[in-house]
Amino acid sequence: MKKLMNSAESVLADSLAGMALAHPDLRVDPETRVISRAGGPVPGKVGLVSGGGAGHEPLHGGFVGRGMLDAAVVGEVFTSPTPDRILAALRAADSGRGILQIVKNYTGDTLNFAMAAELAEDLGLTVRTVVVDDDAATGIPAGAQGRSTGRRGTGATVFVERICGALAEQGADLPAIAEAGERVNAASRSIAVALAPCTVPAVGHPGFELADDQMEFGVGIHGEPGLRTEPLRPVAEIVADALAVLLDQLPAGGDDRTIVMVNGLGATPLLELYVVLNEVYAVLRKAGLTIAHTLVGNYVTALDMAGVSLTVCRADEQMLGLWKTPVSTPALRWGC
Incomplete structure (x- = not known):
């Protein structure tokens, strides 16, 4: 394992310290691991909170700021933050108009954010939750293949955070923002393909094995193996197969305009991501379908995994x- 770190035990604390130095417009609390706007809650605005395990940067801390x-709140690598730390994030975001939690559909996250919401409500805070569950690779009936938790939450988290954040900046109330988040989630699907697995620092070895001429189709953002291992093929074929699965689950009807994200999983150069986008357009x-807006780059990563996710x-x-x-956030910025 080769990583730029002092130790597996200190990597998260050291990373948060560096983030604080790089972004003085953010407040980074080393004790609670909460990243918030330096100016505190925006008066009169519904607060937005998200979080999850480290290793997905810039998700979620990189999306703290105006319009998102x-x-x-950050947990250990690929591990949900604890309810007390989530509660600290809720309190940091509260201006008195309620708080929306945006939670990826993983067991630890949904349980811990639910407990944090109960603790917050005991303190008099009003909390609503939107659960993101967009992963088409796990879009099979609950209980099939031993699963019971439904689709995983992946790339659409960025879309929900962005749309809900924009609406909150305009002064919308909590029910309206939560409803918008649910609509964005329902209208979105994602799928990911890995060319090489990732290595969790505390583990020290890759989560699965791939030969040089193989790829993993339908991987998760925590290094989970995919639906199948198959031969590496030209990108046009990979994109066609991935989008066939995604589009089969994308809700029909309504507007044919789309927002598309071609997301690097941590170790994929932009040169290749733009090649992928070209095939996605085709x-x-x-x-x-037409593409109205695009994001291309690293937004929801899986440490050092080589590959791409499409949303x-x-x-x-x-x-x-x-x-x-x-x-205006560290990872997403326009119009400011």
Whole structure:
């Protein structure tokens, strides 16, 4: 294992210390591991909170700022933050108009955020939750193949945080923001392909094995193996197969305009991600869909995994309008 760190035990604390130095417009609490806006809660605005295990950077701390989150809480690598730390994030985001939690659908996250919401409500805070469950690779009936938790939450988390964050900046109330988040999640699907696995620092070896001429189809963002291992093929074929699974589960009807994210999983150069986007455009065009907005880069990573995830949202007029409004965070910035 080769990683730029002092030790596996200190990597998260050292990373948060570096983030604080790089972004003085954020407040990084080393004790609670909560990243929030340096100016505190925005008066009169619904607060937005998200979080999860480290290793997915820039998710979630990189999306704290105007037009997105008010606070994010970080757990150990690929491990949910504890309820007391999530509660600290909720309190850091509270301005008195309620707080929306945006939670990826993993057992630890959903349980811990639910407990934190109960603790917050005991203190008089009003909390709503949107659970993101967009992973088409796990979009099979609950209970099938030993599963009972439904689709995993992956790339659409960025879309939910962005749309809800934009709406909150405009002064919308908590029910309206939660409803928008649920619509974005319902309209989005993702799928990921790995060319090489990732290595968790505390483990010290890759989570699965791939030969040089193999790829893993349908991987998760915690280094989980995918639906199948198959031969590496030209990117046009990979994208066509991935989008066939994704589009089969994307809700039909409504607007044919989409927001698309081509997301690097941590070790994929932009040179290759742009090649992927070129093929995505071709496939979606044949499917009768147009791309209104794109994100290309590293947004939801899996440490040092080589590969790509694709996220497609069938966006309505409100989503498209909110997407273009100003946003200013470490990882996403325009219009400011």
